[in-house]
Amino acid sequence: MADSANLSSSSKPVSVVTGGAGFLGSHLTDLLLSKGHRVIAVDNLITGSLDNIAHLADNPDHSVIEHDVSKYIEIEGDVDFVFHLASPASPIDYLELPIQTLKVGSLGTHNALGLAKAKGATFLIASTSEVYGDPLIHPQTEDYWGNVNPIGPRGVYDEAKRFAEAITMAYHRTHGVDTKIVRIFNTYGPRMRLMDGRVVPAFIGQALNGTPITVFGDGSQTRSFCFVKDLVEGIYRLSQSDSTGPVNIGNPVEMTILQFAEKITEMIETSSPIEFRDLPEDDPKVRQPDISLAKSLLDWEPKVNFNEGIAETIEYFRGRVG
Numbered sequence: 389m390a391d392s393a394n395l396s397s398s399s400k401p402v403s404v405v406t407g408g409a410g411f412l413g414s415h416l417t418d419l420l421l422s423k424g425h426r427v428i429a430v431d432n433l434i435t436g437s438l439d440n441i442a443h444l445a446d447n448p449d450h451s452v453i454e455h456d457v458s459k460y461i462e463i464e465g466d467v468d469f470v471f472h473l474a475s476p477a478s479p480i481d482y483l484e485l486p487i488q489t490l491k492v493g494s495l496g497t498h499n500a501l502g503l504a505k506a507k508g509a510t511f512l513i514a515s516t517s518e519v520y521g522d523p524l525i526h527p528q529t530e531d532y533w534g535n536v537n538p539i540g541p542r543g544v545y546d547e548a549k550r551f552a553e554a555i556t557m558a559y560h561r562t563h564g565v566d567t568k569i570v571r572i573f574n575t576y577g578p579r580m581r582l583m584d585g586r587v588v589p590a591f592i593g594q595a596l597n598g599t600p601i602t603v604f605g606d607g608s609q610t611r612s613f614c615f616v617k618d619l620v621e622g623i624y625r626l627s628q629s630d631s632t633g634p635v636n637i638g639n640p641v642e643m644t645i646l647q648f649a650e651k652i653t654e655m656i657e658t659s660s661p662i663e664f665r666d667l668p669e670d671d672p673k674v675r676q677p678d679i680s681l682a683k684s685l686l687d688w689e690p691k692v693n694f695n696e697g698i699a700e701t702i703e704y705f706r707g708r709v710g
């Protein structure tokens with residue numbers, strides 16, 4: 389696998405990471421810097437935080453532009469890669485920010501593609517397993533078209549990402565832009581926000597605080613959790629490959645949400661009781677990636693097991709509760 393294609397005139401490849409102050413964007417940035425890239429984060433901090441990249445403040449290869457990518461993106465100089473990760477990502481974030489979510493998935497993706505086209509850069513869009521909606525096939529393969537309710541509450545996120553995939557393919561076919569689509573499945577790890585509502589920080593925070601673990605529905609719905617270190621490695625490999633995708637990146641180890649709650653209470657040794665709450669509308673009943681394509685195209689599969697990844701995440705949150 390080539391380490392970088394289409395290098396800029398400086399010896400280091402230049403990557404723009406939209407959403408670079410977010411959970412995944414900050415970890416991807418760390419990986420790109422370790423691979424010798426210069427990284428420019430473009431982020432309006434709507435759900436991200438400069439705290440996630442504070443450790444890079446003195447790194448001459450990293451810079452930050454505070455900007456809403458739903459508006460025209462101006463970057464000086466050469467750019468080799470555009471990683472478009474900007475978007476509210478947790479269900480409570482995109483339910484609170486429905487119009488911003490639709491705009492960043494549509495206008496933001498258009499602007500990020502325009503930047504890649506103008507600079508002759510490779511473009512990668514962070515899509516999601518949500519494009520499969522409440523899936524009717526299991527596990528989900530990339531050739532499945534999905535089962536999405538366009539007018540339900542989650543439609544703002546799911547349809548924005550589906551549009552983002554469509555315009556990415558249009559730029560590839562019409563303008564010849566080198567594009568890649570990664571479909572990311574539930575990912576967790578340090579730098580998630582404790583209160584972002586996603587199940588991993590929610591349950592860990594509740595268990596550490598000794599408050600009830602809020603299982604939505606009867607907890608029989610399934611998810612498959614990938615540690616962030618594995619995830620960004622998969623994204624990096626896709627960016628360096630000849631593949632356009634879409635490619636699923638996620639950890640196929642599947643569990644019910646109730647099993648996940650029990651595992652967290654066991655690992656944290658909490659007295660928190662499990663409490664059942666209403667299931668949110670259109671909550672997918674099952675989710676598990678088929679990663680055959682990632683294995684064959686990218687020689688990628690997750691390496692961090694669940695106990696290891698969750699233990700590291702618990703340690704991160706331990707200092708942040710209360």
Ligand code: NAD
Pocket residue numbers: 406407408409410411412413430431432433434435436437455456457458472473474475476477478492496514515516517571572573574575576
């Ligand atoms: P996050 O909220 O931590 O990061 C998103 C970042 O994008 C934040 O820093 C936010 O401030 C920024 N942003 C949002 N709108 C913006 C705009 N208009 N202009 C500039 N910046 C903007 O979420 P995350 O979990 O890191 O998700 C990153 C990407 O990965 C998202 O596109 C998300 O849809 C996708 N994804 C994540 C997961 C997951 O499990 N974490 C799963 C599927 C897809």
Ligand code: UDP
Pocket residue numbers: 478479574585586587588590591602603604605609611645667668671672
């Ligand atoms: N969930 C839960 N309790 C919570 C938060 C989430 O039971 O406090 C459930 C949610 O209903 C879903 C699963 O956990 O079935 C994963 O939710 P998350 O918001 O992490 O991501 P999703 O996969 O739904 O995008």
